[in-house]
Amino acid sequence: MNAPERNLKLTNHRSGELAGIVRVNEEIKAIVATAFRINLMALNAIFLAKRAGNAALGFGVLSNELRRFAQDLTRHMASLRDMTSGSVGSVTGVVQQQRNSRILAEAIRLAGEVPGVREARKRGMARLSAQQVKLRALDLRLRAAVEETQQLVELGGVLARSAKIEAAYGGGFSPALMQVSTDFAEVIAQIKRSLEVLGKERLVKD
Amino acid sequence: MKQAHCIFQEDDHRWLAIARDATKPGYIIDTNEYVIVDGEEALLCDPGGIEIFPAVFSALSAECDPTKLAGLFASHQDPDIISSLALWLEFKPDLKCYTSWLWQSFLPHFGGEDTTFVPIPDPGMTIKLGSLELQAVPAHYLHSSGNFNLYDPKAKILFSGDIGAALLPPDQGGLYVEDFSRHIRHAEAFHKRWMGSDRAKRDWCERVSRLEIDMLVPQHGSIYQGADVQRFINWFAALEVGVLRG
Numbered sequence: 001m002n003a004p005e006r007n008l009k010l011t012n013h014r015s016g017e018l019a020g021i022v023r024v025n026e027e028i029k030a031i032v033a034t035a036f037r038i039n040l041m042a043l044n045a046i047f048l049a050k051r052a053g054n055a056a057l058g059f060g061v062l063s064n065e066l067r068r069f070a071q072d073l074t075r076h077m078a079s080l081r082d083m084t085s086g087s088v089g090s091v092t093g094v095v096q097q098q099r100n101s102r103i104l105a106e107a108i109r110l111a112g113e114v115p116g117v118r119e120a121r122k123r124g125m126a127r128l129s130a131q132q133v134k135l136r137a138l139d140l141r142l143r144a145a146v147e148e149t150q151q152l153v154e155l156g157g158v159l160a161r162s163a164k165i166e167a168a169y170g171g172g173f174s175p176a177l178m179q180v181s182t183d184f185a186e187v188i189a190q191i192k193r194s195l196e197v198l199g200k201e202r203l204v205k206d
Numbered sequence: 207m208k209q210a211h212c213i214f215q216e217d218d219h220r221w222l223a224i225a226r227d228a229t230k231p232g233y234i235i236d237t238n239e240y241v242i243v244d245g246e247e248a249l250l251c252d253p254g255g256i257e258i259f260p261a262v263f264s265a266l267s268a269e270c271d272p273t274k275l276a277g278l279f280a281s282h283q284d285p286d287i288i289s290s291l292a293l294w295l296e297f298k299p300d301l302k303c304y305t306s307w308l309w310q311s312f313l314p315h316f317g318g319e320d321t322t323f324v325p326i327p328d329p330g331m332t333i334k335l336g337s338l339e340l341q342a343v344p345a346h347y348l349h350s351s352g353n354f355n356l357y358d359p360k361a362k363i364l365f366s367g368d369i370g371a372a373l374l375p376p377d378q379g380g381l382y383v384e385d386f387s388r389h390i391r392h393a394e395a396f397h398k399r400w401m402g403s404d405r406a407k408r409d410w411c412e413r414v415s416r417l418e419i420d421m422l423v424p425q426h427g428s429i430y431q432g433a434d435v436q437r438f439i440n441w442f443a444a445l446e447v448g449v450l451r452g
Binding site: 104112115116120124 | 261263292296298299
């Protein structure tokens with residue numbers, strides 16, 4: 001007969017999900033840092049547009065919009081982070097329940113069909129299923145929130161492209177404004193890539 | 207695989223020792239669990255850690271109906287004593303866990319709710335099991351700061367937790383102590399290091415010397431019986447404790 005302890009060391013099915021949450025959090029942290037960068041860049045762009053005067057009026061409006069975009073993005077990411085923090089609790093609950101069920105199943109295998117085990121198994125399965133439902137709901141909410149953020153970032157991309165066009169009318173300030181608008185486009189592309197990674201992460205394996 | 211050995215029986219009053227797990231990995235300390243059965247009720251003393259739950263559950267189920275388990279007695283808070291709590295509650299959610307009041311808010315980290323725990327006050331208390339009146343005997347600071355033994359006056363058995371524990375080599379793993387002088391060598395370093403208070407040790411020795419004890423059953427190592435019980439108490443009374451070496 002196999003030693004039960006060896007059987008208890010079976011791969012934990014949920015460890016991948018906890019690692020997934022860590023990856024999601026890291027991605028969120030990267031986007032928050034980038035959003036902070038956009039905010040600073042937008043402030044600089046506003047000052048630059050002011051210096052450029054009438055030639056950069058449109059650029060100034062867009063810089064203001066980009067600053068608002070950076071603030072909205074930060075708020076979105078904060079709410080995503082709250083969701084992933086909540087999901088750590090749910091995943092841990094499922095991990096615990098699965099571990100308990102697995103050990104109890106091993107005990108039942110060794111002991112045979114003794115009284116009370118059927119009820120214990122049923123209770124465990126009901127708890128596990130309730131926790132999995134909760135986790136799936138969280139996963140759906142997270143995915144919806146990521147999609148919403150992707151739409152917001154699309155708008156950011158449009159603003160960056162428009163800023164590039166406006167920069168062309170900046171007269172003597174045109175090269176400097178062009179540089180700023182190119183930087184905007186690059187960081188927004190970076191955020192897009194991070195959101196694509198986030199969109200692929202799943203808290204629950206299908 | 208662990209097996210339940212009946213160490214006392216009088217009608218439907220029994221003590222089972224669940225001991226010696228040859229299949230257990232070497233990095234986990236070996237533990238003894240004891241089941242007290244009286245009629246339709248059973249109490250499990252120091253149920254053990256998570257890793258050994260299947261072995262303990264299986265051994266217990268082989269000898270008695272696990273649904274008759276009314277409670278768990280945790281001598282103290284260590285993981286090898288009670289980290290399996292959540293699993294026992296998974297099997298029987300209404301189980302009561304008797305433990306020092308000191309650990310009432312610590313043990314829920316292993317499992318259970320506020321209704322799970324029956325706090326034992328420092329001076330001890332009576333725990334009813336069937337027709338038995340078991341006594342929770344204070345053994346504070348030996349080694350845990352909130353520590354109890356469990357005495358069955360009818361069977362004259364004292365479950366002593368870590369007191370009397372011995373870390374035995376594999377070739378000396380008998381259920382009962384056979385040669386006290388040879389056995390106690392494996393208990394000495396453990397008691398010197400783990401037992402932190404000389405005063406608590408003297409109090410305990412005096413307290414248990416007043417009890418009629420046929421068997422002293424520790425959570426690790428072999429069971430002391432007959433004259434070896436007093437021999438152990440005398441040895442412990444003379445031992446310098448709370449020292450790193452020497």
